Amino acid sequence: MDRNHVLPQVQLSAEPNALRRVDFCAPQSYRGAGFLSISDLPRVAEEVSTVQTGDGFNWDIQTHFEHFPGSEPHQIMELAIKGRLHLTCQRCLQGCAVDLDEKRRFIFLATESQADDYPLEDEEQEPLVASQQFNLLETIEDEILLSIPLIPKHPEGFCEPHAPVFGEGDGDEALAERENPFNVLKNMKKN
Template sequence: MNRNQVLPQVELSADPSALHRVDFCAPQSYKGAGFLAISAMPRLAEEVSSIDAGDGFHWQVDTYFTDSPGSEPHQILQLRLKGRLHLLCQRCLQDSAFDLAEERQFVMVATEAEADAYPIEDDQQEPLVASQHFDLLELIEDEILLSLPLIPKHPEGACEAHASSFGENGAEDDELEKPENPFNVLKNMKKSS
């Protein structure tokens, strides 16, 4: 590829179905942005506790080629994600809104072997195997799923106590529900002998 050659730039469609097949093997760069509703990402939809109006993610993709000394130029993919979803707080078991903003950079490689050989020390960009039918929507969904908190919780002090989890009367309910001590039977047997 000639260093002075200007590559065409293709505008990606914001339609989720168009993101399933992007040709990253073609000598062209891509640019695009759009909004993805939670319903467009089925694996993510399984994780959320509820879906409010406006829940989803704005995405932006830009690709460009960099010169690599002694080899073909590499295509770099920059992905930006910003959005909101609702998860179940593990502290109070109530719905909680989570805002996510992520930026990732990937280098497109030709084969799985190249991806496996890519230096692990380079934490600025991950390798992705380019294909003529690259599923960009799946990559976006993967990155959102990887960004979710392991244990979703409200910020400290923001949880509301749920009446059904603690009971209405508090200590009074505890006294009513105390089980009888099983050793009382043995104590009574010893007294009678």
């Protein structure tokens, strides 16, 4: 490809179904943005505790070609995802809003073997295999799932303590009201 050759730029549709089949083998660059609700992302929907108004993700992608020494130019995709979902706080077991703001960079390669051989040390960009029917929606959903915290929690001091499993009322008061079993034994021994 000639460095002076200007490639056409294609505007991607914001419709989720249109993102399921994008031709990243074509000699053109892409640009697109949109909003995906939780219902558009079935694997993310399995992770959420509740869906509230406004939950979902704005996405923005841009691709361009870069020349690399000793090889053909490769298409690079810049992906930005920003949004909110509600998960279960692992501290208090109540719903907790989690905001995500991620930026990722990918390099499209021609074959699976090229992607497998891509250096793991390159933390700047991840390899993807280009295809004529690339599922961009699935890639966006993968990146959201990878960004979800393993142990979602409210900020420190925000969680409300919950009632103990075996008693009613506040934990400290319930413990104080119960008689110490060793005191019972001690009293039995005195008698």
